[in-house]
Amino acid sequence: MKRQKTPEPIEDDEELSPELKRELARRLADARNPVRYVVYSDMLPGGRWRLFLDVSGDGYWNTIDQATLFKRERVARAVGKVYAEGRRRDLLVAKITTKNGKRKVLEFERSDDRTRRSTRPRPRAGHGKAKRWSTNRG
Numbered sequence: 001m002k003r004q005k006t007p008e009p010i011e012d013d014e015e016l017s018p019e020l021k022r023e024l025a026r027r028l029a030d031a032r033n034p035v036r037y038v039v040y041s042d043m044l045p046g047g048r049w050r051l052f053l054d055v056s057g058d059g060y061w062n063t064i065d066q067a068t069l070f071k072r073e074r075v076a077r078a079v080g081k082v083y084a085e086g087r088r089r090d091l092l093v094a095k096i097t098t099k100n101g102k103r104k105v106l107e108f109e110r111s112d113d114r115t116r117r118s119t120r121p122r123p124r125a126g127h128g129k130a131k132r133w134s135t136n137r138g
Contacts, residue, residue: 034098036069037076039091047108053083064103
């Protein structure tokens with residue numbers, strides 16, 4: 001067997017600027033953070049059946065292992081908004097972790113949080129009854 005040559009160390013005389021050091025530290029921390037976001041759809045009320053979005057395959061899966069992961073929540077929401085166009089329901093975003101190579105949901109977004117409440121006041125009891133037909137045919 002031949003031994004592979006070890007690469008020679010590269011000598012850099014250039015010192016990194018403080019701005020570049022901060023940027024590198026931020027990017028490393030971001031890469032090491034196991035929190036990610038996935039887009040999903042609640043098929044039945046109460047979260048009894050969920051489908052997770054796979055952007056690369058342009059489809060949905062019933063397991064989280066095939067779902068597309070997003071680093072940023074705002075990006076996941078934007079993708080969910082685009083995929084939900086023309087549909088009755090919005091797509092929701094779940095916060096997950098990817099520790100130890102396994103995906104585990106930390107928090108599902110509740111579908112009732114996303115519904116808009118009407119600002120119009122509800123009619124009081126007795127005021128919104130339907131009128132009855134008169135029995136007098138005179």
